[in-house]
Amino acid sequence: MATQPTRADARGNRARILEVAEEVFGRGGSTASTEKVARLAGVGIATVFRHFPTKQMLLEAVLVRHFDHLCQRAQSLAESDDPGPAFFDFFGQIVADAAGKLAIIEAFTDAGGDVDGKAAQGPRDLREAVGVLLRRAQDAGAVRTDIGLDEVHALLVGVSRAVAHIRLDERARARALEIIFDGLAPR
Amino acid sequence: MATQPTRADARGNRARILEVAEEVFGRGGSTASTEKVARLAGVGIATVFRHFPTKQMLLEAVLVRHFDHLCQRAQSLAESDDPGPAFFDFFGQIVADAAGKLAIIEAFTDAGGDVDGKAAQGPRDLREAVGVLLRRAQDAGAVRTDIGLDEVHALLVGVSRAVAHIRLDERARARALEIIFDGLAPR
DNA sequence: GAATATACGGAGTGGGGACTTCGGATGGCA
DNA sequence: TGCCATCCGAAGTCCCCACTCCGTATATTC
Numbered sequence: 001m002a003t004q005p006t007r008a009d010a011r012g013n014r015a016r017i018l019e020v021a022e023e024v025f026g027r028g029g030s031t032a033s034t035e036k037v038a039r040l041a042g043v044g045i046a047t048v049f050r051h052f053p054t055k056q057m058l059l060e061a062v063l064v065r066h067f068d069h070l071c072q073r074a075q076s077l078a079e080s081d082d083p084g085p086a087f088f089d090f091f092g093q094i095v096a097d098a099a100g101k102l103a104i105i106e107a108f109t110d111a112g113g114d115v116d117g118k119a120a121q122g123p124r125d126l127r128e129a130v131g132v133l134l135r136r137a138q139d140a141g142a143v144r145t146d147i148g149l150d151e152v153h154a155l156l157v158g159v160s161r162a163v164a165h166i167r168l169d170e171r172a173r174a175r176a177l178e179i180i181f182d183g184l185a186p187r
Numbered sequence: 188m189a190t191q192p193t194r195a196d197a198r199g200n201r202a203r204i205l206e207v208a209e210e211v212f213g214r215g216g217s218t219a220s221t222e223k224v225a226r227l228a229g230v231g232i233a234t235v236f237r238h239f240p241t242k243q244m245l246l247e248a249v250l251v252r253h254f255d256h257l258c259q260r261a262q263s264l265a266e267s268d269d270p271g272p273a274f275f276d277f278f279g280q281i282v283a284d285a286a287g288k289l290a291i292i293e294a295f296t297d298a299g300g301d302v303d304g305k306a307a308q309g310p311r312d313l314r315e316a317v318g319v320l321l322r323r324a325q326d327a328g329a330v331r332t333d334i335g336l337d338e339v340h341a342l343l344v345g346v347s348r349a350v351a352h353i354r355l356d357e358r359a360r361a362r363a364l365e366i367i368f369d370g371l372a373p374r
Numbered sequence: 375g376a377a378t379a380t381a382c383g384g385a386g387t388g389g390g391g392a393c394t395t396c397g398g399a400t401g402g403c404a
Numbered sequence: 405t406g407c408c409a410t411c412c413g414a415a416g417t418c419c420c421c422a423c424t425c426c427g428t429a430t431a432t433t434c
Contacts, residue, residue: 007401044413150359154349162345172337183370194431231383
């Protein structure tokens with residue numbers, strides 16, 4: 001299923017479907033219909049199901065793609081010279097990203113849940129990358145040392161969910177983040 | 188629709204349906220089927236629809252009930268002599284409640300959204316009650332004064348959602364709360 | 375303990391959405 | 405340019421679920 005098709009048009013369609021799916025499921029949650037994805041991608045329903053035999057597999061592929069992006073960002077930030085800002089930047093970026101991406105966050109939330117699926121690899125990798133960011137920030141004295149990855153993960157998911165669901169203006173979001181950042185600072 | 192039926196058995200069924208619905212929708216989200224509610228309540232599907240002509244109305248009724256409970260709790264805490272602990276207690280209680288109550292949190296999240304429905308009154312009342320708790324806690328010097336109801340609301344929703352979705356052990360949840368509480372403390 | 379309004383449940387009905395089928399188009403290659 | 409494997413899309417099929425119909429049961433009232 002995940003193998004790249006040989007013909008150019010098929011490759012193009014696959015890519016377009018993935019792109020549109022991220023948009024559609026991001027806006028409407030995982031209950032958005034596959035047909036809508038097909039229509040917006042400009043292909044027939046059958047084409048979607050040929051590339052991704054199941055709606056769940058399509059969702060999985062979207063998530064893998066998304067987590068890849070996040071991981072890359074985290075890894076490049078992990079090489080920063082300023083571990084403190086790097087950590088908080090990433091935190092803020094994830095939260096900013098979250099707005100309107102319901103389904104993706106939903107899946108992110110399930111990180112610890114379905115540990116067996118291939119989709120779970122993304123969250124695990126991301127978790128690890130965040131762990132590196134966190135450890136470096138703690139070593140640099142920018143984050144309190146009595147907390148672990150679990151707590152940070154919970155906060156990350158929580159704020160993301162909140163932002164994705166509430167009509168929150170820029171200022172209020174920044175304030176909420178500030179509160180959490182203050183809570184994360186060393187005692 | 189919301190009028191109490193005249194016959195005793197009907198009243199009983201109505202109450203049982205509401206109770207079961209809170210449980211079912213809390214566990215399975217708002218996509219759980221009405222038929223399941225009927226089965227677990229020990230009534231026919233038609234009976235559910237007689238009392239609540241629409242699935243949405245049933246959900247609405249469940250939410251109104253739930254928010255009533257939360258409001259009462261908040262209001263009784265608002266009369267406490269210790270405004271600081273009262274505020275943080277309520278915060279913790281809501282979060283503890285959240286585990287497994289997906290649909291209710293979903294609706295809570297929409298507080299600012301559908302301002303017109305009757306169901307929106309619950310969130311508004313709750314918001315107001317939380318506002319009182321917050322103000323009193325701030326006056327007592329237990330909560331920093333540079334934040335408002337919006338930020339608290341965002342945090343409340345966020346943590347609740349996170350707890351409801353992540354498999355989070357008791358300790359990690361307490362830690363995440365601790366971080367937020369620290370962030371809420373005066374500078 | 376009958377009469378009657380009220381309430382009940384099971385068997386539909388209709389629509390929507392995931393997934394399949396199959397005849398037709400088309401990119402890749404000689 | 406022509407062949408053919410690959411890929412495509414429109415029109416289904418099937419199932420699930422919200423919601424309705426109607427004959428039956430029972431709480432209430434006298």
